[in-house]
Amino acid sequence: MAEQVPIVNYLALGDDPHLVAHECTSCGARFFDRRNACASCSGRDFRDVELSRQGELRAFTIVAFAAPGVPVPFVAGVVDCDGTSVRGNVINIEPDPEHVKLGMKVKLATYSLGTDDNGTEAIGFGFEPV
Amino acid sequence: MADDVWILGIHMTKFGKHPDKDTVDLAAEAALAALDDAGVTMKDMGVLAAGNLMAASAGIGQQLQKQVGQTGIPVYNVANACATGATALRTAIMAVKAGECDMGLAVGVEKLAGAGLLGAGGRNKSDEHKWEPHGRYGAVATVDGRIGTETMPGVFAQVGMEYLHRNQYEGTEFELFARISEKNHMHSTLNPLAAYTKKMSLDEIMNDVMIAYPNTRPMCSANCDGAAAAVVVSDAKLKTLDPDQRRRAIKVSASILTSDPWEEACQILPNVNTLTRNAAKQAYEQAGVSPEDLDLVELHDCFATAELVHYDNLMLCKPGEAVPFFESGATWRDGKTPVNVSGGLESKGHPIAATGIANIWEVCHHLRGEAGDRQIQGAKVGLAHVIGLGSACGVHILEKAA
Numbered sequence: 001m002a003e004q005v006p007i008v009n010y011l012a013l014g015d016d017p018h019l020v021a022h023e024c025t026s027c028g029a030r031f032f033d034r035r036n037a038c039a040s041c042s043g044r045d046f047r048d049v050e051l052s053r054q055g056e057l058r059a060f061t062i063v064a065f066a067a068p069g070v071p072v073p074f075v076a077g078v079v080d081c082d083g084t085s086v087r088g089n090v091i092n093i094e095p096d097p098e099h100v101k102l103g104m105k106v107k108l109a110t111y112s113l114g115t116d117d118n119g120t121e122a123i124g125f126g127f128e129p130v
Numbered sequence: 131m132a133d134d135v136w137i138l139g140i141h142m143t144k145f146g147k148h149p150d151k152d153t154v155d156l157a158a159e160a161a162l163a164a165l166d167d168a169g170v171t172m173k174d175m176g177v178l179a180a181g182n183l184m185a186a187s188a189g190i191g192q193q194l195q196k197q198v199g200q201t202g203i204p205v206y207n208v209a210n211a212c213a214t215g216a217t218a219l220r221t222a223i224m225a226v227k228a229g230e231c232d233m234g235l236a237v238g239v240e241k242l243a244g245a246g247l248l249g250a251g252g253r254n255k256s257d258e259h260k261w262e263p264h265g266r267y268g269a270v271a272t273v274d275g276r277i278g279t280e281t282m283p284g285v286f287a288q289v290g291m292e293y294l295h296r297n298q299y300e301g302t303e304f305e306l307f308a309r310i311s312e313k314n315h316m317h318s319t320l321n322p323l324a325a326y327t328k329k330m331s332l333d334e335i336m337n338d339v340m341i342a343y344p345n346t347r348p349m350c351s352a353n354c355d356g357a358a359a360a361v362v363v364s365d366a367k368l369k370t371l372d373p374d375q376r377r378r379a380i381k382v383s384a385s386i387l388t389s390d391p392w393e394e395a396c397q398i399l400p401n402v403n404t405l406t407r408n409a410a411k412q413a414y415e416q417a418g419v420s421p422e423d424l425d426l427v428e429l430h431d432c433f434a435t436a437e438l439v440h441y442d443n444l445m446l447c448k449p450g451e452a453v454p455f456f457e458s459g460a461t462w463r464d465g466k467t468p469v470n471v472s473g474g475l476e477s478k479g480h481p482i483a484a485t486g487i488a489n490i491w492e493v494c495h496h497l498r499g500e501a502g503d504r505q506i507q508g509a510k511v512g513l514a515h516v517i518g519l520g521s522a523c524g525v526h527i528l529e530k531a532a
Contacts (some may be wrong), residue, residue: 005261007276009268031397035267040392055303057296059399061287062343063279067250070275076284078292079401085395087278097304102295111270113261122261125277129257 001030001113007124008032014044016054017110017125018053020030021084022046053108055079062095075100079127082109091126105130133365135223136379137528139168139231142488145356145479146325147243149158150161153182153357157190157239158197158306160484162358164235164366165198168292168361171377172199174232175361179221180204180237181214181483184245189303194237198428205229214238215486222362232367238488239357240481246353247341249282250274262458278398283350284342284431285519288399290435291344293442300451301391306453308335311349311434313462319474320463320504325354325479349434351480358487377531380494382513383417384527389520402436402517406443411523413513414445417527421445424467425509426496428489431474441469443523446514463506471504473497486524489514499531 003097007011010020010032021030026043037044049099060077063070075090077100106127113122141163151159151415155178159280180191191205192313204225210217215238222234247388260491261270274280294303315330331347338346365372368379390396390405421444429444433435438452446467447455455461461469472478472492475485493512495501510530 005263005270007270008273009263012269017190029394033397039397057286058228061279061284061345062340063275064280064340064342065247065283066279066281067247069272071252072275074247074275074279074363076275076279076288078278078395080290085398087398089276089278090520102291116260116340120261124271124466 003120005120005122007113011125013123018108019042019051019086019125020048021051021128027109051080051084051086054130055081055102055106057090057102057106057127058085060090060100061101062097077127079106089126090128092128132455133231133458135226135382136363136368137360137378137382137490137494138170138363138375138496139164139166139361139489140359141167142432142461142484142491143352143356144323145354145488151483153185153190153239153241154193154197155183156241156312156355156357157237158449160239161194161198161235161237164359164361168371171232172201174233175201175203175235176329177204177206177222177225177234179208179218179234181208181218181237182240183209183211184242184278186238190239203261210522211518211520212386212482213486213516213522214483215488216526217486217522219360219362219487219490219526220385220387220524222481223382226362226364232364234362235359236357236362236487237357238483238486240483241355242353242481243355243502244353247281248390249280249285253316259417262395270525279342281342285400286433286436287345288340290433290438291403293439294400297453299453304336307344307349307434307438308346310437310456312475313475314431314470317347317350317463317471317504320476321473324473324477325352326477327473332498344402345435347432349476351432351475352477354477354479354481356484356488358427358480358484360487365395375462378498379528379531380497380529382526383419383529384525385415386413386416386525388412389521390530392457398491400519400521402521403439403443405521405523406440406515407445409523410444413525414525419527423511424469424513426468426493426506426512427469428472428492428513429515431470431476432517433479435478436472437469444513463504470507471506489516490526492527493528
């Protein structure tokens, strides 16, 4: 089986793909990128926490016009995963306001971005309707 | 508390396409006209603060001096995203307040006509060949379009949609936001300096090119060229000037700049709400006025979806009630709190670094009673607001001389 890499380092692959955040051990603030110190309390220690795969769509837009090379239309959104906000696309849905609704329940889903010249497969993520 | 600071002279160029002028020409046009409006010269200036975001490293301040007067004064070249103009003005105000000089000049200029979609870097074609992690997220591919959107119309669409979700809105979101744009385009018909001055019907707005739902093209700020400049003066110096200069001077009752405090989700979607509310609170307190006292407001409608949330953030309405406030007609030019009578960024245009001073120019124009056909009668107090993503928020409250 070809080697797999996640699109970003906060996506953990395996049998049960999920997102991982760096959580400040002092105040509990969560970040997806590495932080030198916590933006909320300036604490310097973090631990990795696994995020819920379930969420609620809190905001979205349907992008019809994007930079060259970005396929449109696509649905971009903010998903509240049990109190942690996650940015991601809403996938496996018709990209129109009749199907995409504020407050809809969604869950994490992964998909292939294709393989590179070395045969490595990149895996992306999005949120699909429950 | 330091003495009051006043705007002695102010000018904005026509916003639109200026193919025959470069940024220095536009900045010089605005600066010289602001000096003329103030009845002073470069020799009177003790400080110059200038911004040109798209060429932030070029030193627009010094470039401008070479066209209008190299007097050796300190120059501050500022960059603060879409709040660059307000930051330049605030820098000049701070220098005067600190007592370092008694007059200063602030200038903002941008050449943006035809710039297209802002915020999107596009995809590197070669990123499909080898998946290698880059940057703080270890991304193996461009994330724009794969993990949400980085384009401004999409980011601000989500800002507006998030507000509706938070406040349990159950109506037709697309039409609601399009109606805000309809208002601003109607207002622009009275502003000869606006980039676009055409009335647009609700149908025309909703059936125009979709950029990022619910924002169609006329619901997005117009990329264009333009410049604006202001001369500020200390209270003590103003008292020594001619009666006519004193009569037209506009008091800066509050000058505030904030950045966004950390909140959950601010790493996901820029939070333009809290820093605006914080700036507004400080501004009302500093000026000793309340939102009900405002005769007009120029706020940062970079997209129709953004205008709505700022009604609430600037406390023009009760918390959570931006929709009924708008639907009451309050923000039309004949309403209780006219908002963006200039036409706003959606029609007047948004030459980034000029915007934060042009908004102030609009308010001053009304307070001086010089706004012609679009004059808000008897205007005495106004507020100007800008947001730069990242984020920075500038709020100024201006008052007519007593």
